[in-house]
Amino acid sequence: MPKYLIAIVLFLLTLTLHAQTRPFTIAGKLQGNYTGTITLHYTLNTQEPITLQTPVENKTFHFIGQVPHPVQATLELEGLSTAIWLYLDSGSIHVNARTHTFIDPEGRLVNRLQSTSITGSYSEMLKSDFFTFWRTLIETDQPDSAKAETLYRHMLALVDAQPASNIGSELLRDADLLTYAQADTIFHHLSAEQQSLAGSNGVAKLLQRLAHTERGTPFKFFLLTDKTGKPMSGEQLPHKYMLVDFWASWCGPCRREHPNLVSLYSKYHSAGFEIVSISLDEERPRWLSAIANDELTWPQLSDLKGMTSPAAQYYALSFIPFNVLLDAHGKIIAKDVKGERLQKLLASLLPE
Template sequence: MKLFFLTPLLLLLATPGYSQSKAVKKTAGQSLAGGYTVSGTLKNAANRKIILTENSFYKTKQHADTATANAKGQFTFKGKLDEVAFYGLSVEGKPGRQYFYLENSPITIRGNADSLWAIRITGSKEENLRQSLEKMMMDTAIANRYKRAELKYGNARATNDAATMQAALKEREEAVRQDQVRFKNFIAAHPNSAASVNVLGVLISMNDLAGADSMLTRLETMPIGKSSQAQFFRQQIDLMNRLNVGKMAPDFAQTDTLGNVVKLSSFKGKYVLVDFWASWCGPCREENPNLVQTFKTFKDKNFTIFSVSLDNNRQNWLNAIRKDRLTWAHVSDLKGWKNDVAQQYGINSVPANFLLDPTGKIIARNLRGAELSKKISELLQ
C-alpha cells in the first residue's frame, strides 16, 4: 500500500475532480464598485490569444474570456464579478496554466508565457492569502511526515511486519490530525476569506467532517459564508452527515459491465465495501492490489466489494478492471464525475468507500490498505 495524503482542495480546483460562471448572484458581500481589471505583460506571448477561464468547481457553468496580446505581449481583461472566483490563465499554443483568485480590483500579471507556473500576480488580496496558504501546505517539514510514514509502511509491508505497519498508520493519522488543527487555525485567523472557505474542502478531504461543519457554521456568520462555495459546502456537509457511520446507506442501481442492472440492496446479508474509483485515478489504481488481496481473503466469509466507476470511457473502464484483476461486481453510468450514484453519495474525490454491515448500515468510511483488512478481520472473527 502506498500511503498518500489527498492533495489539498486548494490545489485541485482546476481539475475535473471537482467539476462545475456565469456571474452568480451578489452573495459574498464584497464591494463590486469598479469591477476588475487584469493588466498583463508576458514575454513570448506577442499576438497570441490569452484565455481567462473560471474554475469554480461548485458552479454549473464556467465563465471564460479571451484577449489578444499586442506585439509587446501586453493584454487587458475587464469585467465585474458578483463574488471572488478561482480562474486559470493560459496562452494559446503555450503549455500549462496558472491559477489565481480573481476579485474586483486592479490585478497585474507579469512573466513569461513559456513558464506560466512562475508568473507573478499582484493586486488581489485573496490571491495573496491563497499563496500564503499554499506555502503553508507545501512546507517541506510537513510533507516529510507523510513521506516518512509512507516509507515506514512500505518497508514493513515488504517484510510482513504488522506491528510496524500499524505504527506507520498511526504516525500518518497524527500528521493528519496536526494538519487539521493548522487548517482550522487558518480559518479562524481569516474568517471572511474565500481561501478559508476553500480550506473547508481540505478538511472534508481529510475526513474531518465535524471540523468542517463547525468551521463553516462560524463562517456563515460572515458575508463570505453566503458565497456560492460556502453554500455548496453546506449542502455537501449536510449530505455527508446523512451518510455518516451509523446511518443506513441509500440503495441504488446501475448497470454492470454486461449491461445488467445491479442493486446495492441485492448484497444485503453480507458485509459490503461500496468502492468509488475510476480508471484514470492514480491513487485508486495504487489501492486496487490491496482491494484484490482483501477480496481474496474474505470473499468466502460473508464479504464482497461493489465498485462504482466514475469513468466516462467504457473501454478504459473495462481495461482497468481486467488489468487490475478486479473480480467483483462493477457498475457505472459512464457519466464521469456526474455519475448519479457518486452525486447521491456526495463523492467529490476518489478513491472513496463505505463499509456496510449485513443490514446495509454504514459502519466505516474510507478504509484503505491494512486499515481495511484489519477492520474486516475484526468483524468476521
C-alpha cells in the same frame, strides 16, 4: 504563528486601506514562443463574467483592473488552452509562466500555459501557505478527528477574517476531512453573498457529501447492473467489512489503486472482506475492458450514466476515486481510504 495567519493580519490592514475598491495590476512574463493574445477571466460573484484581453508583446503582458474583494481568476491563451488560476487582489501581481504549443492526438492546436510563480497577491500567498499547512497536517500521525479539529479551527479563523472572499469557499469545498457540523459552521460564517454561491462553487456538494458519509451513517445502496446485465445493489452480500469503491476506466488514480485492492481482496476476502465497485463509466466496452485488464474479481456495478448516476449524485461526487468502508450493518466507518492507509486499517480490523 503559521505564515498564513500572519498573512491574514496583513490582509486585514490592506482591507482597511481599500474598503470599496481594490485596484490591481498584473505584469506577466512568458517563456516559450507564443505570440498571440492572453485573456483574463473572472466573475464578481453574482455579476456577469468579466473578460479582459491583451496582446503578448516581447513575451510580456499587462492587465489593470479593480475588484471589491479577492476573487479567483484565470489566464488563458488563444484557442484550446490550459489555464492558470490566481487570486486578484490589491497591489502588483507578477506572473511567470511557460508556454508550449502542440498538436493533440485529435489534430487540434493546443496552447499550454503553466505557471512557474505568482507573487504580489496577498490572497494567493494566503491560499498557498494554507495549503502547505494543510498538506503538512494530513501527513502527521494524528487521528483523523484531531486533524479535522485542527483544520476546522484554522479554517474558521481564516473565514472570520475575510468572510466575503472567495478564498474561504475555495478552501471549504475541498475540506472532506471535516465533519458535517464543522463544515456547516464554517459555511455559516461566510458572508451571505458567499453562501448564496454554494450551489455553483462546490460548497453545496461538499456539505451534501459530508452529510451522507458521516461516520455511523447507513450507506445508501442503489440498484445497478453487474457486468452480465443482472440487477444488483450489493446490499445483500455477506461481509464483516465492505469497501464500496467509486471509479471509472478513464480515471488514472482509480486504475493505479486496483493492484492494491486486488491484493487486499485476495488476502482478506475469506476473513469477511468484500468489495463492491461502482463504475461511473458511460461506455460499456471500456468498462468491461478495464475490469478484465485490471483482473477485478469482485462485484462490478454500473448504470453507465457517468457522473450523472443517481449514486454519484446522492454522494455529490465531484472527484474519483472515492470510497467508503462499511461495517457488517452497512454503516460507514471510514471514507476515502486508499493505499497504505487502507492496508493498515484492514490489518487492524481483520488480523491474520
